[in-house]
Amino acid sequence: MTVPITPAAAHLGMLLWAVLVGLSFPAVGLMSELPPLLLTALRFAIACSALWWLARRSPEFLPPLRLLPLYVLMGLCLAGFFGAMFWAAHHATALSMATLFVTVPLLAFLLGLALRVERPGWRLPAILALGACGALGLAVAEAWQQGGLLRVGIGEGVFFLGCVSTALYPVLSKWGLATGRLPGSAAVRTFWSLGAGGVLIGLVGLLIEPLGELATMCGRDLALLIYLGLFSSALTFWLMQRATAVLSPGVVTAYGYLVPFVSMLLLFIQTPGSIGLEWLPGSLAVLAAMALLMRRDVAAT
Template identity: 80%
Template sequence: MLLWAALVGLSFPVVGLMSELPPLLLTALRFAIACAGLFVLARRSPDFLPRGRSLPLYALMGLCLAGFFSAMFWAAHHATALTMATLHVTVPLLAFLLGLGFGVERLAWRLPLILGLGAAGALGLAFAESLVQGGRLQFGIGEAVFFLGCLSTALYPVLSRWGLASGRLPESAAVRTFWSLGLGGLLVGLAGLAIEPVGRLAAMRATDLALLVYLGLCSSALTFWLMQRATAVLTPGVVTAYGYLVPFVSMLLLFLRSPQHIGWVWLPGSLMVLVAMALLMRGDVRVGG
């Protein structure tokens, strides 16, 4: 999950480098690239072909992924990166609450306190970034769309854990990732063909295509395979809590690009995030544990 956090943290600046293209079709292409990368690994599993009762769940999980990435692509050009990073802080708490509803989280005081500490640290890093880069928090239609995307991505590990617990999904993380991405990509691609101008994809530059391949293989296939592996042994709240490291990764990238921005303003948020992660890893909050 530490590798997952690093890859997700890198994806936000990469998305901002892309041209403004149809978000639904772009998401479908991203998922297709991810599935191509996962096929060989998933095909080796004896449970590769989905059973009848797993198909609706795969489709719903895929829609969760498609909803988040479509919202992310669209909001990248209608919302500030600072506000998007701040809204992403809500994902672990949303996953915990949804997990309680699905019966895959335990109602206890320890995990919510750790989630609160991590959220406070992530917000502290966002505030520090606003001071350094002169950005500001705001909430408009772009931010509202991205928040719905955050709700979608919070539901994904909850559905996956519930599917494993109920026997609807196989043990192979690669198979679960392949079919959820594949069905989600198919559904969002059909929606994109119906409502988006396909011709706008012709404006895609070579750099856009290269970035899309990177996002498909590293920020979709690899990150969700890692998440699926973690979901088998950790609760959804714990899995998504590693997202608190995403603004920490963004801070490190900023320091690499602009070392002059290093200052004490980053320290409180960084310490809170690191302490929250240490408590999570020390507590080892596993399913059934």
């Protein structure tokens, strides 16, 4: 039996999601240079292993054949985003990618309107636009310190397609729940979508990446990989699926605006002198947008 959650609990879970995602970037930076797609496939395999004991307890664990195409499509969304991100990392600047990523909540809202899982109106787009401006301000502040440049090219185009792909993932989840196609268990939905995405990413990795380089993985790499698989994949995607049951796709993806804010806090802890007033406008806009989103959903119930 699936226990329903309240919008307030869903928002708190997504706050934890933002913290976990923000902490995952320093962890990835500590790892050795290994094949990224194969590494992601291993992360997803570890995540599925952790989710299996929880998902298998659900009577809806084994999906009917008619559900497999939807799970594969959700897996393609994950594979498309990670594949685009890793390819664009060598063809686009960090500032360009950060700028494009702030479009994800608005893209999720528009895609949600197309599939009728978002309500038409002006309030949510306005709040999302405020959060996007704040996240963009934080990205520009960080890039300004690091001498980053904003440009548009083939790398940015590919990464934008990846942003569309990741925006579609919660929309498909919400649509599947709204139409009764997907099960009520967040663990089951996370297990099968991550499994499908991991298989697809792994197949692409086997085709274009040297498998032998994984043998150079050291003990620290393995420990970080397990951490990323358990917390930055299994737990974060479960929290997202859990929140999707009661929040709209635009609201769920809006918590991505908090990720650069978490990165800013980590930077402040490490080097307090590097934080200046240039971080303030973006921080205030992001926090205001998150507060408005929480107030909007909690007040509605």
